[in-house]
Amino acid sequence: MQIIKRDQRETSVDIQEIRKALEWACAGLDVSYLELESHSTALYGGQDRVSTRDIQLSLVDEALHMTTPQRPEFRIVAARLLLMEIYKEAAYNRGYTEFGYGDYLTCVREAVRRNLYDPVIFEYYTEAELYEAGKFLTPAYDLDFDYAGARLLINRYLIRDREEVFELPQEMFLTIALFCAANEEKTHRLDRVREFYEVLAARKISLATPILLNLRRCGGNLSSCFVAAADDSLDSIFYTVNTIARISKNGGGVGVNISRIRSAGAEIKGTPGASGGVVPWIRIMNDTAVAVNQMGKRAGALTVALDAWHHDLPEFLELQTENGDQRKKAYDIFPQVVVPDLFMERVEERGEWTLFDPHEVRLAYGVEIAELWGDEFKKWYTKLESDTSLSLTRRVSARELFKQIMKSQVETGMPYLFFKDTVNRMNPNKHDGIIPSGNLCQESFSNFRPSAIEEPHTEEGSIRQISREGLVHTCNLVSLNLAEIDEYELPQICARAVRILDNSIDMTFPPIMESRHHNERYRTIGVGAMGLADLLAKKKIPFEKAAAFADAYFEKIAYFTVSASADLALERGAYPAFAGSDWERGIFFGRDRAWYEANSDIASKWLELMDKISREGIRNSQLLAIAPNTSSSLLQGCTAGVLPVFSKFHIDKNANGAIPLCPPFIKESFWYYKENKHIDQREVVRLMGAIQKWIDQGISMELLYNLNTPITARDIYEVLMTAWKEGVKTVYYTRTLQKNSNISEKAECESCAN
Structure with a gap:
């Protein structure tokens, strides 16, 4: 039986080499390599001119098939066999013959030469320091991966060159550790590198994707979560759309609060009923997140937040349902309802709830209700409820509205709920602003506010300028x-x-x-x-x-x-x-x-x-x-x-x-x-x-x-x-x-x- 090696040479199959690989993959685990070998013989026996890669992957598949709740170790065997193939691929791609890892300093030099690593690493560290750091690298950490983890690491995170794996797992962790410690004091910087490398390689600390992907590449964004707000003006809304696009392009998940935007039927420059409300703007944001697809890797991800008092809330809750006018749907965003304590109290006591137009409130009282929480919100909300001169209001049953939220959650999985008063009571920076809503995964939020954009008129025409610094x-x-x-x-x-x-x-x-x-x-x-x-x-x-x-x-x-x-x-x-x-x-x-x-x-x-x-x-x-x-x-x-x-x-x-x-x-x-x-x-x-x-x-x-x-x-x-x-x-x-x-x-x- 002839097999084909990676360099296309043909040679006779060596059962002892396969057995050696199986022994390595099963070492230290409560399984026998002989058991896997006995199940696997039929997969590589009897075929001629099969590649060594196909033999290796057939062993991986067999180990996966043997994985059960009683024999979970076989998923680790599968991971090791998969990593063995990656070791060979990287060695061939980089031109060395050793099994496993080569010289780390040589790896860094070659990665920089091929534009895979940011060359600034040689500004941060001398070659002597990189050589010393290479001694920290511990290949044995690779033996702890199971198949799902190894496969995800290989497919998503390891750097490739011309579709071939270049970087190996411990090289990735060590290089990230070096960049993480780049700004530390030089006298003990390598000690920091070792500390960072050990917690990452031992999988005691998990980095979020932007850090794991970008920290050793050129000019990458390392932040995961962004939340912005739009003001109630055309310039601010489109400035926010541009913000969504730029964050999405750089791999961030985006949250946007739109509670300041006037509702459907509100007046625009004195013209009654001219506003189309928040839904048309949400659709534009939805399409922006789809269009800016992070360099073809995946669609942008966006949550849009609306306060529970907003006049357009019922339509907001219908954004993702299957029934109704399809022109009012936005299936690619993740709706989020911002809920004050007062609303939950009204739900519990079966009270009424009033929906307002924020623009009308601003005109009547000069108050931005979206910026209020706690007792201040309650004071203004109850005052607005008693004002019969406000024309753009809806009085609904609080419990029926809550039922609509629940129904949408069961049907579509959303909206998310953001308990605004609970969040802001625990906000350590309430002296400096407000947390209006949450991020895409509802775990990260702090103070943010829109930039104030003005459009003064000159002889040359309309010129946009930012008059207040926003925060995202x-x-x-x-x-x-x-x-x-x-x-x-x-x-x-x-x-x-x-x-x-x-x-x-x-x-x-x-x-x-x-x-x-x-x-x-x-x-x-x-x-x-x-x-x-x-x-x-x-x-x-x-x-x-x-x-x-x-x-x-x-x-x-x-x-x-x-x-x-x-x-x-x-x-x-x-x-x-x-x-x-x-x-x-x-x-x-x-x-x-x-x-x-x-x-x-x-x-x-x-x-x-x-x-x-x-x-x-x-x-x-x-x-x-x-x-x-x-x-x-x-x-x-x-x-x-x-x-x-x-x-x-x-x-x-x-x-x-x-x-x-x-x-x-x-x-x-x-x-x-x-x-x-x-x-x-x-x-x-x-x-x-x-x-x-x-x-x-x-x-x-x-x-x-x-x-x-x-x-x-x-x-x-x-x-x-x-x-x-x-x-x-x-x-x-x-x-x-x-x-x-x-x-x-x-x-x-x-x-x-x-």
């Missing part, structure tokens, strides 16, 4: 992989996560100036978490006891993260808007010193930290945000986010084949992985509420209703009311498990969830 919320994300972190490691892991993100702010190239202004003023970062279901299983904690455990565990994460940012402030200075913030006043996560003294087991540490920050400041205005992590969790080999698993074991079938998926501790802790589809969603919400106490931004909380069990409208209503009362800030997707079918799938946000 901008956030860089990482996630702690709780499946891989022991509790004693939390202080150093949190410190490294904060340092990586603070460094990335200085390394990024913001796509718009309002984003740069936001970075400079607030230095917002988002340390998140994934693998909570794994941590619970590892510790054999039943889901029923998860909330109490998570409360205490995430308090520690919050403390160590805030403490790390306080240490950075001593080294680098506080964020510019610190003066007057809740941080300076000793109010952490919306709670004062007295609360910590009465409720925290580590109260003395919190009080000491409050005193330190009040004196010295804190580096980052907001620090914690838990993204969905739908696919980055595959790369990390853990469960996504902080939600329960959907399934303990399933086969993901797609155009690229069938991939077995299961959590890391499935074999030893099978019964402690409770599936979300079998859990009352009120219990899920209570767990999220316990975690939310310690997250100063948000949590991408999905709700899952299993329609194979009795579910009523009352059940869904109680889940959402529980979310509001438990202090959950946002509701992300609503998913339904249809009778006798799989879960209804929604597109993921690659910027946040990777």
Whole structure:
């Protein structure tokens, strides 16, 4: 039997070489290479002139077929066999003969020569430093990948040259670590490189996609989340459309608040009924997100937010339903309703709710109601309700409107819900603005506002100018992989996560100036978490006891993260808007010193930290945000986010084949992985509420209703009311498990969830 090698040479098959590969792939695992070999012989025996690559991939397929909940190790065998093929491909592409990794410095030189790495790396580091850094590289970390993670890494993240793999996994992590530490003090910079590399390579910290993709390339955006607002003018709206396009082009997920825009039937320059409302503008934004498709890689992703008091809300809720006028639909955006406490109170007491036109309110009172929250909003809202002179209003049943929201959620998975008062009560920068709405995945938000655009008339015509500096919320994300972190490691892991993100702010190239202004003023970062279901299983904690455990565990994460940012402030200075913030006043996560003294087991540490920050400041205005992590969790080999698993074991079938998926501790802790589809969603919400106490931004909380069990409208209503009362800030997707079918799938946000 003859086989064809990569260089097209023909040679006889060597069974011993195949056996050696299988031994390497099975080393250290509770499986025998002989078992795989006995199943695989038929795949490569009897065929002539088969390529070595085809033999290798047939072994990968056989290992996947042998993966079961009882034998999950075979998915790791499949990953190793796949990586072996990538090692060979990279070696051939780069011209060396060793199996696995070549010389790292030579790799960097060649990557720069081929325009794959940013040449600035040789401005940051000498060749001697790069040679020394190359000693940190540890190929053994590759052995921990399972097939789903290895395949995702190879297909999405490793740099290719002419469609052939150039870069290997540990080279990617080490190069990113070098760029992350580029601005550190030179005396201990390589120590920082080693620290960063080890937490990335050991998969204790997961980087969001923009950082993972762009940090070693030329001039890339590293931020995941952007949220902007449009004013009620033609110039501002189209300026916002341009903002959407530029952010989308650079790979960011976009949120846009449109609550200031006048409603349908409002007057324009004294002409009654001239306005078409928000829907036509949403359609333009929808088409912009589709058209600017991030260099052909994927369509832009956009959430559009509207306050619950806006006159156009009923039409907004129909944007994605199948029935009705198709000219009023926008199927490629993700609608978000901004909900004040007053609305939820009216729903609970079966009261009336009034919808207003913001333009009419501005004309009558000079008030921008979209900028109000809490008691100030209630004061103005009740005043407007009693004003019978306002003509463009709708009085509706609050509960019926809420039912319409619920109905749309079950039918389409949306709208998202953003509990505005809950968010702004915990906003540490309420002295400096307002958080009007959330980002694409509903976990990241801070103060933002539109630029004020004026159009003075001159003899030359109309000239646009910006008279007030706008702010676009901008956030860089990482996630702690709780499946891989022991509790004693939390202080150093949190410190490294904060340092990586603070460094990335200085390394990024913001796509718009309002984003740069936001970075400079607030230095917002988002340390998140994934693998909570794994941590619970590892510790054999039943889901029923998860909330109490998570409360205490995430308090520690919050403390160590805030403490790390306080240490950075001593080294680098506080964020510019610190003066007057809740941080300076000793109010952490919306709670004062007295609360910590009465409720925290580590109260003395919190009080000491409050005193330190009040004196010295804190580096980052907001620090914690838990993204969905739908696919980055595959790369990390853990469960996504902080939600329960959907399934303990399933086969993901797609155009690229069938991939077995299961959590890391499935074999030893099978019964402690409770599936979300079998859990009352009120219990899920209570767990999220316990975690939310310690997250100063948000949590991408999905709700899952299993329609194979009795579910009523009352059940869904109680889940959402529980979310509001438990202090959950946002509701992300609503998913339904249809009778006798799989879960209804929604597109993921690659910027946040990777």
